Amino acid sequence: MVGYLRKELLGAALGDEPCDIVFRNANVFNPFSCTWELCDFGVKDGIVVGKGDYKGEEETDLGGAKVIPGLIEAHVHIESSLLTPAEYGRVILKCGVTTVIADPHEIANVCGKKGIEYMISEAEKTAADIFFMLPSCVPATAFDKAGAVLNADDLKELYDSYNVADRGEKSSSRGGIIGLGEMMNYPGVIGGDEEVFRKLALCDIRDGHCPHLSGKVLNAYVMQGIGSDHESTSYEEGYEKLNSGMHILIRDSTAEDGSGLISLVNPYTASRCMFATDDRHVDFLCSDGSIDDCIRNAIARGLAPDLAYRIATLSAAEYFGLHDRGALVAGRLADFCIIDESSPEKFRVVKTYKRGIDTAKFADTPVKPAVLDSVFDMPEISVSDIALPKRNGTAHVIGIVKGQIITENLRMNIDSAQIPDMREGIIKCVVCGRYGTGKIGVGLVKGLGLAKGAIAVSVSHDSHNVIAAGCSDEEIVRALNLIRENRGGISCVCGDDECVLPLSCGALMSYDPYEKVNEQLCGLYEALIKICVPDITDSPIIHLSFLALTVIPSLKITERGLFDVEAFSDINLFE
Numbered sequence: 001m002v003g004y005l006r007k008e009l010l011g012a013a014l015g016d017e018p019c020d021i022v023f024r025n026a027n028v029f030n031p032f033s034c035t036w037e038l039c040d041f042g043v044k045d046g047i048v049v050g051k052g053d054y055k056g057e058e059e060t061d062l063g064g065a066k067v068i069p070g071l072i073e074a075h076v077h078i079e080s081s082l083l084t085p086a087e088y089g090r091v092i093l094k095c096g097v098t099t100v101i102a103d104p105h106e107i108a109n110v111c112g113k114k115g116i117e118y119m120i121s122e123a124e125k126t127a128a129d130i131f132f133m134l135p136s137c138v139p140a141t142a143f144d145k146a147g148a149v150l151n152a153d154d155l156k157e158l159y160d161s162y163n164v165a166d167r168g169e170k171s172s173s174r175g176g177i178i179g180l181g182e183m184m185n186y187p188g189v190i191g192g193d194e195e196v197f198r199k200l201a202l203c204d205i206r207d208g209h210c211p212h213l214s215g216k217v218l219n220a221y222v223m224q225g226i227g228s229d230h231e232s233t234s235y236e237e238g239y240e241k242l243n244s245g246m247h248i249l250i251r252d253s254t255a256e257d258g259s260g261l262i263s264l265v266n267p268y269t270a271s272r273c274m275f276a277t278d279d280r281h282v283d284f285l286c287s288d289g290s291i292d293d294c295i296r297n298a299i300a301r302g303l304a305p306d307l308a309y310r311i312a313t314l315s316a317a318e319y320f321g322l323h324d325r326g327a328l329v330a331g332r333l334a335d336f337c338i339i340d341e342s343s344p345e346k347f348r349v350v351k352t353y354k355r356g357i358d359t360a361k362f363a364d365t366p367v368k369p370a371v372l373d374s375v376f377d378m379p380e381i382s383v384s385d386i387a388l389p390k391r392n393g394t395a396h397v398i399g400i401v402k403g404q405i406i407t408e409n410l411r412m413n414i415d416s417a418q419i420p421d422m423r424e425g426i427i428k429c430v431v432c433g434r435y436g437t438g439k440i441g442v443g444l445v446k447g448l449g450l451a452k453g454a455i456a457v458s459v460s461h462d463s464h465n466v467i468a469a470g471c472s473d474e475e476i477v478r479a480l481n482l483i484r485e486n487r488g489g490i491s492c493v494c495g496d497d498e499c500v501l502p503l504s505c506g507a508l509m510s511y512d513p514y515e516k517v518n519e520q521l522c523g524l525y526e527a528l529i530k531i532c533v534p535d536i537t538d539s540p541i542i543h544l545s546f547l548a549l550t551v552i553p554s555l556k557i558t559e560r561g562l563f564d565v566e567a568f569s570d571i572n573l574f575e
Contacts, residue, residue, distance in 0.1 A: 004324050006047060006331050013049040013330060020044045021356050022056035029068040031314035031327050034267075034306040038064065043334040046355025050330040062338065068309050069327050070098025070335030070352070071291040072316035073277060074249050075182070075207065075230050078119065078130070079106035079508040080279035080459065082501075082521065085119055086367035087514045089126025091282065093359045095290040096337035096349035098128055099325055101316070103181035103207070105135030109462050110506045111374045112138070112148030113158060118372045120162055123175050125369075127354045127362040131320070133181035133207055134159060136199050139463060140184055140551050143570065144558065146463035147375050147435050152198035155180075159202055178320055179205030183226055184462075184551040186210050187568060190220045200224055205320060208246065211406070211552060212237065218244055228319065230276050231552075233404060234260045242272060247319050249276040250311070252294045262301045270307050274316040279461075281542070282514055283521045296347045305347070366513035374506040376458075376487045377436035378466060381480045383473045385440050386430045388416040394575045396562055397426060398547060398555045400447035405546040409555035409564065410446060411575070419444065420471045422451070425533070429469040430476055431548055431559045434458065434507065439559040443573055445469055445547065449540045453494030453531035454479040457541055458507040461549040465559050466507075469544055483507075490541060492527045499527040 011017035019042035027038050028051070042054030078088045078100075085102075092100065102123075107115035116135070123130035138150040164176040180203040183189060188196035200206060210221055211231040222244045230249035232238035238248050238261045250261045250273060265273050275294035289296075291312050298308045317326025325333045334356035340348045352359045392415045399408030412426075420427040426446045433439040454470020456479035466483050470476035475493045482491040482500045488507025491500040501520045503510050510517045525541075532540060550556050553565045564571045 004331065009044055009047055009049055012042065012044040012054075015054060019049060019054050019056040021058040021060060022054050024059060024061045025064050026062045026067045027064055028328050029066070029306070029309055030329070031069060031310045032329075034310055036066070041328060043356035046334055046357075048328055048330055048332055048334050065338045065350075066341045067328065067336050067338055069313040070325065070333070070337060070354070071096045071295075071312045072274075072326065073097050073100040073291050074274035074316040074319070075251075075276035075278055076100060076102050077104070077106050077279055078102050079104070079506070081282050081285060082459070082503060082508070082510055082517055083282055083514050084369040084505060084509050084511065085123040085130055086125035086369060087517075089123070089128040089130065090363045090366070091285045091514050092290045093126075093128050093352050093354070093363045094349070095285070095292045096339070096352050097290050097292070098335040098337075098352065098354050099317075099322065100128060100130045101133065101178070101320060102130055103133045103135060105138060105181055105462060106459075106464065106508055107506050108135040108138045108148060108150060109140070109146040110148070110464050110508065111372070112150060113154055115148075115372065115374070115506060116158060118370070120175065120177075122369055125367045127359055130175050131164065131178045131322075132162070132176070133179050134177055134203065135181045137182075137184040137462075137551070140549070141568070143560070143563065144463045144550060145433075145435065145437065152195055152202065155199055155202055178322075179203045180207065182207045182209035182230070184209040186213060186221055189224055189226070190217055197224075200226075209551065210241075214240060222246060228274075230278060232261060233406065235263055238264050242269060248273050250274070250294070250298070251276045251278050252297050253278040253280055262298050262303050265298075265303055265307055265311060267307065270310045271315055271318065273311045274319065275312050279542075281521060282518045283525065286514070286518045292347060292349050296345065299345045299347060305341075369505070369511050371511070372505050375436070376434055376507055378432055378434045378484045379438055380484060381432060381440070381477050383477055386428065386442055386473055386476060388419060388428065388442060389574065391416050391574045395444060395573055396555060396564075396571060396575070398429065398443060398445040398557060400445065400449075400543055402447070405543075405549065406553050407547070407555050409566070412446075414444065414574070422471070425449075427469055427471055428473070428476065429467065429544075429547060429557055430480070431460065431557050432466045432468075432480055433559040434465050437559065441557050441559045441561040443557040443562050448543060449532050451531055451533045453492065455490070455492050455528065455541060455544060456480050456483050457490045457545050458483050458488040458503060459490070459545045461546055462551070463548065463558070464508060465548065467544055467548055467557075469540075490521070490524060492524055492531070494527070494531045497527065499524050
């Protein structure tokens with residue numbers, strides 16, 4: 001999209017016709033220059049016609065309040081919020097986020113094109129604009145067996161149906177598909193895989209996913225027009241990718257990457273940096289926020305507030321070709337938020353406007369979602385199904401890295417008869433296939449932080465089989481079977497106590513309003529606190545949900561068993 005024609009707004013822009021609404025005495029932040037201007041601005045048909053002395057059918061005096069453009073979420077998996085798109089929209093509007101770039105590859109792995117179409121349809125029920133990237137890796141690797149396979153022809157069919165550029169100017173500002181989602185199959189890219197290149201050829205905007213890629217391998221990856229990365233975990237890694245021409249997404253999520261990357265941002269690089277949350281549960285969104293939280297964290301880490309506002313707004317709009325937003329200037333959407341900046345490090349959104357309309361009237365009303373049909377075919381699990389082989393020797397143990405979704409491949413001397421080893425913090429982890437395969441993978445994890453009991457979850461990136469970990473086989477089995485009985489969810493078991501949050505929408509999301517889901521999740525966390533070792537991990541459930549993600553180093557577990565990401569192959573538990 002190179003721009004939008006606004007011929008019908010010429011009269012209002014010239015002052016010959018009244019605006020729908022004029023906002024007076026606004027202290028507006030301009031991300032083009034990172035300056036502030038006390039001014040009036042007029043809005044017609046949801047579009048800013050300009051700053052200056054305009055007349056309107058309605059006028060609102062903002063009393064000198066600080067106003068910044070609507071925040072833009074540059075990369076998120078809505079499914080990870082545990083909410084349907086409309087309910088997710090209700091939450092993020094309160095955070096000042098008016099535009100979202102979502103990758104629906106979680107639901108795509110569960111039920112393919114039908115799942116993507118469901119997300120697009122449900123996104124139209126929120127006042128927020130939710131754009132989608134085509135999931136490029138379904139399944140995540142050739143080894144993984146999820147609920148669907150999407151090849152280049154499937155993606156082309158979706159792109160032809162929902163491509164923003166083909167939907168007309170007015171509809172393009174509301175949502176649709178705008179590019180290719182994170183290309184996790186970097187071995188396929190650098191190996192010249194024909195199917196991977198057919199997918200890359202579909203879209204001009206191509207998101208990347210290349211943890212730890214460097215040197216000539218990074219050159220080969222970037223050379224294919226892959227424009228962004230959100231997997232850098234250090235300043236050095238981010239700097240190399242930035243200097244290679246990539247846009248850097250500073251992620252504040254399960255992985256606390258923002259702390260190392262924020263020093264990349266300066267007046268020269270701000271146009272190449274964006275904020276992303278990637279994966280946040282509803283409780284995190286309700287308590288800490290979304291991109292507004294990224295801004296707070298960035299300022300606390302030393303970034304100048306004006307640069308934080310710039311990368312939270314215009315930078316993402318420019319990268320994704322959304323030239324109708326990102327700034328409050330003539331021809332762009334009247335998406336903005338009023339902020340309380342009495343203390344910049346405590347950045348707080350007071351009110352959010354979408355197309356010049358106060359979103360409180362939308363954000364307070366739950367939206368009834370449609371029902372999504374999906375496969376959940378997991379057999380009832382027994383203790384004998386999750387038994388370890390009777391061995392004594394060197395074993396591969398998944399090592400949790402606090403604050404990161406990467407793991408370590410620990411080689412430790414293990415006696416299977418002595419598991420769980422609570423002194424070393426080593427417990428059993430299990431993945432059960434949910435697509436009728438009947439397969440069960442068993443491994444060991446160190447540092448998850450459970451002192452007793454067991455937890456299980458059906459949100460298990462990216463194939464979303466059911467994963468569990470616990471301190472006894474009996475409790476692991478009960479936690480798994482609770483998920484089975486509810487056709488998806490998160491469960492916590494300790495002794496006779498049980499707690500479960502049902503997730504019946506694709507076994508990823510709840511159909512309930514976000515307030516109820518948040519309440520249920522907080523109740524589950526209260527039960528979890530009672531069985532955790534203090535200060536071991538920030539969230540055992542979130543770490544558990546990433547232990548099956550076979551595109552993030554180093555050691556993972558699937559329904560097949562252990563997977564060595566570095567070697568890109570399945571391996572045995574014992575050497």
